[in-house]
Amino acid sequence: xxxxxxxxxxxxxxxxxxxxxxxxxxxxxxxxxxxxxxxxxxxxxxxxxxxxxxxxxxxxxxxxxxxxxxxxxxxxxxxxxxxxxxxxxxxxxxxxxxxxxxxxxxxxxxxxxxxxxxxxxxxxxxxxxxxxxxxxxxxxxxxxxxxxxxxxxxxxxxxxxxxxxxxxxxxxxxxxxxxxxxxxxxxxxxxxxxxxxxxxxxxxxxxxxxxxxxxxxxxxxxxxxxxxxxxxxxxxxxxxxxxxxxxxxxxxxxxxxxxxxxxxxxxxxxxxxxxxxxxxxxxxxxxxxxxxxxxxxxxxxxxxxxxxxxxxxxxxxxxxxxxxxxxxxxxxxxxxxxxxxxxxxxxxxxxxxxxxxxxxxxxxxxxxxxxxxxxxxxxxxxxxxxxxxxxxxxxxxxxxxxxxxxxxxxxxxxxxxxxxxxxxxxxxxxxxxxxxxxxxxxxxxxxxxxxxxxxxxxxxxxxxxxxxxxxxxxxxxxxxxxxxxxxxxxxxxxxxxxxxxxxxxxxxxxxxxxxxx
Numbered sequence: 001x002x003x004x005x006x007x008x009x010x011x012x013x014x015x016x017x018x019x020x021x022x023x024x025x026x027x028x029x030x031x032x033x034x035x036x037x038x039x040x041x042x043x044x045x046x047x048x049x050x051x052x053x054x055x056x057x058x059x060x061x062x063x064x065x066x067x068x069x070x071x072x073x074x075x076x077x078x079x080x081x082x083x084x085x086x087x088x089x090x091x092x093x094x095x096x097x098x099x100x101x102x103x104x105x106x107x108x109x110x111x112x113x114x115x116x117x118x119x120x121x122x123x124x125x126x127x128x129x130x131x132x133x134x135x136x137x138x139x140x141x142x143x144x145x146x147x148x149x150x151x152x153x154x155x156x157x158x159x160x161x162x163x164x165x166x167x168x169x170x171x172x173x174x175x176x177x178x179x180x181x182x183x184x185x186x187x188x189x190x191x192x193x194x195x196x197x198x199x200x201x202x203x204x205x206x207x208x209x210x211x212x213x214x215x216x217x218x219x220x221x222x223x224x225x226x227x228x229x230x231x232x233x234x235x236x237x238x239x240x241x242x243x244x245x246x247x248x249x250x251x252x253x254x255x256x257x258x259x260x261x262x263x264x265x266x267x268x269x270x271x272x273x274x275x276x277x278x279x280x281x282x283x284x285x286x287x288x289x290x291x292x293x294x295x296x297x298x299x300x301x302x303x304x305x306x307x308x309x310x311x312x313x314x315x316x317x318x319x320x321x322x323x324x325x326x327x328x329x330x331x332x333x334x335x336x337x338x339x340x341x342x343x344x345x346x347x348x349x350x351x352x353x354x355x356x357x358x359x360x361x362x363x364x365x366x367x368x369x370x371x372x373x374x375x376x377x378x379x380x381x382x383x384x385x386x387x388x389x390x391x392x393x394x395x396x397x398x399x400x401x402x403x404x405x406x407x408x409x410x411x412x413x414x415x416x417x418x419x420x421x422x423x424x425x426x427x428x429x430x431x432x433x434x435x436x437x438x439x440x441x442x443x444x445x446x447x448x449x450x451x452x453x454x455x456x457x458x459x460x461x462x463x464x465x466x467x468x469x470x471x472x473x474x475x476x477x478x479x480x481x482x483x484x485x486x487x488x489x490x491x492x493x494x495x496x497x498x499x500x501x502x503x504x505x506x507x508x509x510x511x512x513x514x515x516x517x
Contacts, residue, residue: 001263007122008045009441009442009443010044010079010329011044011046011122011178012120012121012122012123012153013044013045013046013047013048013122013124014046014047014121014124014125014126014153014441015047015049015050015112015116015121015122015124015125015126016047016048016049016052016128016437016441017033017049017050017052017108017112017125017126017127017128018030018049018052018130019052019097019099019127019128019129019130019131019139019150020052020053020129020130020131021024021051021052021053021062021094021130022051022053022055022057022065023053023066023130023246025130025160026051026069026130027065027069027073027074028069028073029255029431029433030128030261030433031043031066031069031073031301032069032070032073032075032431033075033283033431033433034049034438035070035074035076035088035412036074036075036085036273036431036434036487037079037314037437037438038088039084039433042438042448043059043499044335044441045119046119046120046121046380047091047119047121048092048093048110048116048118048157048374049091049092049093049113049116050075050091050092050093050094050095050097050111050115051094051095052094052096052097052108052316053091053096053097053394054096054097054098054099055096055505056096057094057096058135058398059093059094061091061094062093062094063089063330064094065083065355066089066092067080067089069252070085070387071434075170075431079297079434080160084458085258090478091119092473093111093115094509095107095108095111096391099131099138099139099142100142101140101159101259102142102145102146102240104146104459105142105143105145105146105147105148106146106147108146108148109146109147109148112125112148114405115385116151117250120127120152122152122155122445123151123152123153123154124151124153124154125148125149125151125153125154125155125156125439126155126158126386126441127139127143127156127157127158128158128440129158129159129160129439131158131160131500133159133160133162133163133164133165133232135172135326136173136176136177137173137176137177138364139175139250140157140176140180140451141176141179141180143180144180148447149180150359153442154185154197155181155185155369156185156187156441156443157180157181157185157186157187158187158189158440159175159177159186159187159188159189160189161188161189161252162243162247162248162252163188163454164192164454164458165243166458166461166462166465167458167462168460169215170454170455171331171455172243172456174451174455176477180242181366183450183451184445187440187445188234188448188449188450189436189447189448189481190252190253190256190447190448190449191255191432191436192252192253192256192257192361192432193447193448193449193509194432194433194434194435194436194438194439194447195361195391195392195395195433197390197391197392197395197396197397197421197433198257198260198391199324199447200389201260201261201303201363201389202263202274204285204397205265205314206265211387211403212265214367215342216342216343217344217345217346218368219367219368220346220365220366220368221346221365221366221367221369221384221497222346222347222349222366222492222495222497223259223261223263223346223347223348223349223363223364223365223366224348224349224350224363224364224366224499224500224501225254225257225348225349225350225351225362225363225364225446226350226351226352226360226362226363226364226502227249227253227254227257227264227351227352227360227361227476228351228352228353228356228357228358228359228360228361228483228502229352229354229356229359230308230352230355230357230358230422231314231354231355231357232248232303232319232330232360233319233322233330233354234319234353235320237320237321237322238318238321240322240328240330240408241321241322241323241326241328241503242328243328243329243371244329244332245284245300245327245329245330245331245332245354246329246332246461246464246465247461249332249352250332250334250350250352250361250459250461251458251461252449253352254332254350254352255282255285255457255460255461256278256449256453256457256506257350257451258281258285258350259277259278259281259282260278261348261363261365261377262281262338262342262343262348263278263280263281264277264342265277265279266279268357270446271444271445271446272444274404274447275445275450278453279450279453279456280340280458281340282456282457283340283456284338284339284340284343285336285337285338285339285456286336286337286339286466287459287460288337288467289359289461289463290466290467291470291471294463294464294467294468295467295474297334297336297474297491298332298333298334298335299331299332299333299334299484299485299487299488299491300329300330300331300332300333300468300474300475300476300477301330301331301352301353301476301477301478301484301485301487301488302315302316302317302327302329302330302331302475302476302478303315303324303330303353303354303355303478303479303480304316304327304477304478304479305318305479305480305482305483306355306479306480306481307479307480308357308480308481309465309481313355313479313480313481314480316328316355320381327472327475329350329468329475330353330354330392331352331354331356331476331478331483331485331488332350332351332352332353333349333350333351333352333353333485333491334349334350334464335347335348335349335491335492336343336348336349336352345496347497349491349499351484351488351493351496351499353374353484354485355480355481356482356484357481357483358502358511360390360391360392360393360502361390361391361392362388362389362390362391362502363388363389363391363502364386364387364388364500365386365387365388366385366497367384367385367386367387368380368384368385369382369384370402374491378422378472382402382412383400383401383402383414384401385399385400385401385402386398386400387399388400388500390405394420395420395421396419396420397418397421398416398417398419398517399416399417400414400415400416400417401415401417402414402415403415404449421515435447436448472507483499514515
């Protein structure tokens with residue numbers, strides 16, 4: 001991103017319209033993100049935020065909601081007496097809006113123009129739709145009819161996942177929004193792309209001479225991506241029973257992580273060139289042509305009653321708003337192949353699920369093993385080298401290599417060198433939504449998904465879902481608190497591999513060398 005575009009945001013500012021301002025996303029993520037950006041000087045004084053929802057709220061009630069949100073969820077401590085709070089809150093207003101009533105948008109335009117005059121904002125407007133996807137198209141059209149897109153500056157639309165329910169619905173939604181906004185004005189959020197360690201993947205890959213030359217099928221045996229959750233569906237049972245793990249996590253987060261690991265170096269470090277390389281990966285994904293291909297490479301599971309850390313957990317079919325005979329998957333795992341020159345023959349194993357033992361996101365790169373010669377084989381069995389990206393909740397990187405055990409003649413043991421980024425920056429690691437809000441305001445689209453990415457992701461997922469819809473006998477049940485269906489472990493065993501322990505904490509035979517205390 002050029003400095004001139006960044007300066008344009010700082011010099012001209014913007015009005016942010018938060019649709020769904022009384023919702024959980026705004027409370028937990030968006031408003032705390034605004035405060036962090038303001039405290040760090042990334043938001044200019046030329047900004048305003050208009051919270052929008054149907055619920056009636058007075059100005060004082062909205063201020064109280066805002067203070068509670070920041071006090072509870074922001075990275076920085078805040079008291080109502082703080083001078084920074086007094087300055088910050090003056091940039092916020094709330095309007096009750098029926099999103100289906102065009103007249104309300106005309107009143108919203110008047111409020112926007114008043115705030116633009118008050119804070120000397122040059123007509124720039126960012127519309128953030130923290131709403132259900134079925135409302136996106138209607139709101140976009142009413143923004144146009146209400147005259148809100150007629151300002152003198154830029155207009156940008158930020159929308160949350162899921163973008164559609166399948167390829168057909170996604171194409172329809174894209175057509176509807178495309179009648180109002182140009183593609184370069186649409187910012188589709190995948191909040192995992194805003195995480196520090198996900199963005200660090202391309203830096204680690206492309207900025208280190210001892211990784212990039214080895215980043216291919218000659219040296220890498222397999223790549224394992226885990227996105228696990230300890231929670232169940234909680235109050236989202238109605239939504240989740242309609243969606244399932246493959247749509248909720250697989251179609252977006254998991255496939256985006258695959259593209260980050262498999263993409264070619266971009267010719268230039270600008271958004272379109274980076275996203276072009278991600279699209280090439282998605283085009284190279286091996287499509288499952290038949291139901292037999294799906295059964296051979298994809299595992300779906302659903303959690304039953306179980307126990308985690310001594311606490312009894314209910315099964316999925318016992319959750320609120322879930323059908324008692326539901327066959328919706330709460331676990332999605334797969335063996336993927338990227339059929340291009342770099343990755344031919346290398347399996348990418350992905351898994352995501354609810355009610356698993358640990359909440360974590362981790363990527364393991366397992367390198368091909370060195371041959372055990374006769375001399376070494378008498379003393380130990382060599383283990384493969386690993387490069388591990390820890391994305392969440394702890395951020396960091398560790399590398400596992402083989403070395404001589406101290407004090408022995410030639411006993412070889414694995415040694416893990418650990419860089420703990422969370423230890424270095426502590427709790428003040430920027431939240432994903434801070435980065436994404438800031439990027440959208442600057443027009444930096446690198447870590448937002450382009451339409452061709454979304455469509456290719458749906459094309460891959462739809463084949464799997466179609467196979468599942470015809471036969472539910474391959475639904476694997478797993479007890480809550482376990483690592484999911486045994487069928488996924490067997491999938492790796494077919495290739496001679498196994499899942500590596502999460503965060504390396506179970507590797508009791510590893511000598512650890514800490515990069516940060």
